[in-house]
Amino acid sequence: MKKKRKLKIALVAPAGAMHRYNGSFSLPLHYAPLTLTTLASLIPKDIDAEVTIFDETVEPIPNEFEQDLICITAITGTSIRAYTLAKKLRRLGHTVVLGGIHPSLMPFEAKKYADSVVIGFAEHSFPKLIEDFLKNSLQPYYQIPVNSLENKPIPRRDLLKKWRYSTTASIEATRGCFHACNFCIVPTAWGQKLLRRPIKEVVSELEILPGKNVVFIDLNLIADKKYAKKLFTEMISIGKNWFGLATSLLVHDIELIKLMAKSGCKGLLIGFETVRRRSNYFINKGWNKVDDYIKLVDILHDNGIGVNGTFMFGADYDDESVFEETLEFVLKAKIDLPRYAILTPFPNTPLFKKLEAEGRILTKNWSLYDVEHVVFKPKLLTPEQLEEGLLFAWRETYRFVNIAKRIKDLFITTPSSFLLNLAYKHYAHKLPTFTPKVMSDHSDLGIVS
Numbered sequence: 001m002k003k004k005r006k007l008k009i010a011l012v013a014p015a016g017a018m019h020r021y022n023g024s025f026s027l028p029l030h031y032a033p034l035t036l037t038t039l040a041s042l043i044p045k046d047i048d049a050e051v052t053i054f055d056e057t058v059e060p061i062p063n064e065f066e067q068d069l070i071c072i073t074a075i076t077g078t079s080i081r082a083y084t085l086a087k088k089l090r091r092l093g094h095t096v097v098l099g100g101i102h103p104s105l106m107p108f109e110a111k112k113y114a115d116s117v118v119i120g121f122a123e124h125s126f127p128k129l130i131e132d133f134l135k136n137s138l139q140p141y142y143q144i145p146v147n148s149l150e151n152k153p154i155p156r157r158d159l160l161k162k163w164r165y166s167t168t169a170s171i172e173a174t175r176g177c178f179h180a181c182n183f184c185i186v187p188t189a190w191g192q193k194l195l196r197r198p199i200k201e202v203v204s205e206l207e208i209l210p211g212k213n214v215v216f217i218d219l220n221l222i223a224d225k226k227y228a229k230k231l232f233t234e235m236i237s238i239g240k241n242w243f244g245l246a247t248s249l250l251v252h253d254i255e256l257i258k259l260m261a262k263s264g265c266k267g268l269l270i271g272f273e274t275v276r277r278r279s280n281y282f283i284n285k286g287w288n289k290v291d292d293y294i295k296l297v298d299i300l301h302d303n304g305i306g307v308n309g310t311f312m313f314g315a316d317y318d319d320e321s322v323f324e325e326t327l328e329f330v331l332k333a334k335i336d337l338p339r340y341a342i343l344t345p346f347p348n349t350p351l352f353k354k355l356e357a358e359g360r361i362l363t364k365n366w367s368l369y370d371v372e373h374v375v376f377k378p379k380l381l382t383p384e385q386l387e388e389g390l391l392f393a394w395r396e397t398y399r400f401v402n403i404a405k406r407i408k409d410l411f412i413t414t415p416s417s418f419l420l421n422l423a424y425k426h427y428a429h430k431l432p433t434f435t436p437k438v439m440s441d442h443s444d445l446g447i448v449s
Helices: 033-040 074-089 101-105 107-111 125-134 185-190 199-208 225-234 249-254 253-262 279-281 290-302 322-332 348-358 382-395 401-406 415-433
Strands: 005-015 048-053 070-073 095-101 117-118 174-176 194-196 215-216 239-248 264-274 306-313 339-342
Touching: 005 125, 033 048, 033 070, 033 095, 048 125, 074 095, 074 101, 095 101, 095 125, 095 306, 101 117, 101 185, 107 117, 117 249, 117 306, 194 339, 199 225, 199 253, 249 264, 253 264, 253 290, 264 290, 290 306, 290 322, 306 322, 306 382, 322 382, 339 382, 382 415, 401 415
Parallel strands: 005 048, 005 070, 070 095, 095 117, 215 239, 239 264, 264 306, 306 339
Antiparallel strands: 174 194
């Protein structure tokens, strides 16, 4: 029998200050991400791998690592923290790989801090990288396209500290999006395409997930309505409660909404983005029809589905009145769990290129690209007015009197929805403390000079 090769691997996900294990939320609201557990499942079977996951949303990053290979994933808001950690570890003699959306958007920048960079999806790249590492032939970049989700391995959820997450039952059915919102990193990094897992494989994984509740991480679970309807039909007999993401286009398909409810849907994140029609066109999301918003929320509520509605401020048609206008809409529509953000031009997106060409990018301190800080010059507001308006929306929305206005009489109201509102109230209270200085401080990682 061929002897298995041995390897110790650390899979690390740094977190921004607001979402770190000791950050804003007083309850464990983070569901388990799929990135690190999926990477662990991609390690070739003939390797005796000892894999350890460090997710900074639920635990601190250790001061020392004993692993042979350290792989760090980063979004834009965590990229500088990832670079800081990578720089420290390489100075201590470790081999470091960087991957995730920010290194995919900025691979040459990321390579300054890593031995190797994985660009794009890792299903094919990561096994090749592991083999090359064991042969001492690591390449500077890995980028192998993924054109199918068939036979996708089951994520290694056994490696997670399960008690630190709201749930570890997160799952992916589709990947990608057909839309081209100018602020979104998805079309920039991967194009306007949609990959679909075989429904049979999704159902098989759903059946083995622990607990009653499931979170779909798909960017738009209803992007392919024909596929979605088949999936939801198969899910009816499983008996899970599920939560996911969809678009406001759902308002045009009552049959689909009813099927979602029948299949166990209890909550949807809807990207309303703005209550101003012209602002939707500014972000290239003109198909988001403001006049349909309340109708959609009412239909979802009538079918027992809660709404996590997201809104952003800072489009070129937003002035000082947009904050009060948005608050009034949220209360009138009875959005169960509203979230607010500042329009953020992520690197290399069409919005970033537009604003950079106009000389409106204020900083490239990526730690501030977390959708809660102003990084560009608005057109009809000062940066200070935009930041103050964001804080106003958060604060007023989560006053007890306004929580009561939104959820008091709703059919879907449960003790858990009230607890979620309390957690967001806590977040809104702490948000002003996360100043640019706090967000940019990574000294806790123990920098080696």
